[in-house]
Amino acid sequence: MKIYHHIDEFKPLINAVVTIGTFDGVHQGHRQIIAGLKELARQTGGETVILTFFPHPRMIIHPEQQDLKLITTIQERATLLEQLGVDHLIITPFSRDFSNQTAEAYIRDILVNKIGTRKIIIGYDHRFGKDRQGGLADLQNAAPVYGFEVIEIPEQDIDHVAISSTRIRQALLKADIAQANAFLGYPFFLTGGVIRGNQIGRQLGYPTANLLIEESYKLIPADGIFAVTVQLGDEVFKGMAYIGHRPTINGMTRNIEVNIFDFNRDIYNQTLRMNFLHFVRHDVKFTSLEGLKEQLAQDKIDVLKLLENE
Structure with a gap:
């Protein structure tokens, strides 16, 4: 797996199959999404790309909230993703300037021009751009303009991801190692x-x-x-x-x-x-x-x- 610590280090691909997210813990829910990403890349002869951000957006947008604890550090997350066979991991420094991009600029400049996205797997509730105004509908509207395809992750799968992330943190804070490991799929x-x-x-x-x-x-x-x-x-x-x-x-x-x-x-x-x-x-x-x-x-x-x- 190739790791890029800034979007500017990445050279656009001919056939990038992309998903975006924090992927904290790289748990069972995430692994379902990554398995789908890899299968889609295999079917289309593409390369898998995960776009993630660090620091976590909440650390920048709400610095007063000191209670954010993550299951994995960014280095641990990268190791787990590499073990799953992801081709490219882009770790983009998250800043207020980055968060202030319009949804249109984010799609055009990041997903299309910087990455070369041809297919993107994304959840119904994924938000991006200034004030989190961009979403699935924006991607679907932009798809024919820029020549990429949007594959929506079903709502029930997204809910599973959200629930298990929360449950993992809660389980660890209660020393329920058995429950946490069951959701993670590893110790x-x-x-x-x-x-x-x-x-x-x-x-x-x-x-x-x-x-x-x-x-x-x-x-x-x-x-x-x-x-x-x-x-x-x-x-x-x-x-x-x-x-x-x-x-x-x-x-x-x-x-x-x-x-x-x-x-x-x-x-x-x-x-x-x-x-x-x-x-x-x-x-x-x-x-x-x-x-x-x-x-x-x-x-x-x-x-x-x-x-x-x-």
Whole structure:
């Protein structure tokens, strides 16, 4: 897959088969749309193009809303789309100037002149242009003028996409990993660099890798203990992850840590991916470190049992 970080980097194609969207999570609903996009390209000898935007439009149009959390970072989204076999991904920087284009200019300058769109798969409720005034009808009216075809995504499919995105976020915030993963079609994951902690886990006999998630907009699941697998380069390990404020030691910051089983290496400053497979328990405050240590021993037993067949 070729990735373009600005529309100006893209050279128009002879036969571009296009869809547009945020594709946060690249979940089961999105995968249906992408499968249709690829099949249409196969039938017509075209190349698949996904046009997405970053930052997320809400971050620019409503900067006062700090509650927007996304299932995937833009880098993670690109990786997932590449795995699905998309030919071209255009990540267009979203700005107020970009949002102020008229619908006509958007169609003419972006879809036609910049991309070379011959077929576009789009939802009935997709909006674009200044004040979101452009929509499906504008595309359908422009299609014969510019020589492209509009394929509408059925309303029920769009509703499925919207519902599952919302449910994934809600599920993760409730630590319902099973539900989130069912909608995603793969395990939810966090990607980050390993940083130094205060070695409490090591003192308890459960040394942890502390994960730094640099993207403030990345959604972090609810606090608790999770059964995970950890990808470090081409290697995969089992482990138990912890998310929380470490109430037993009156911690002030929210930590993301993972105890990697049968592992004893210095991996500071390396990047790892943590795949969430099962929720084990909520975070609780213990009266002593000894009590916490005893619970961690039971947690490990529970996690190993959950990961037996992974």
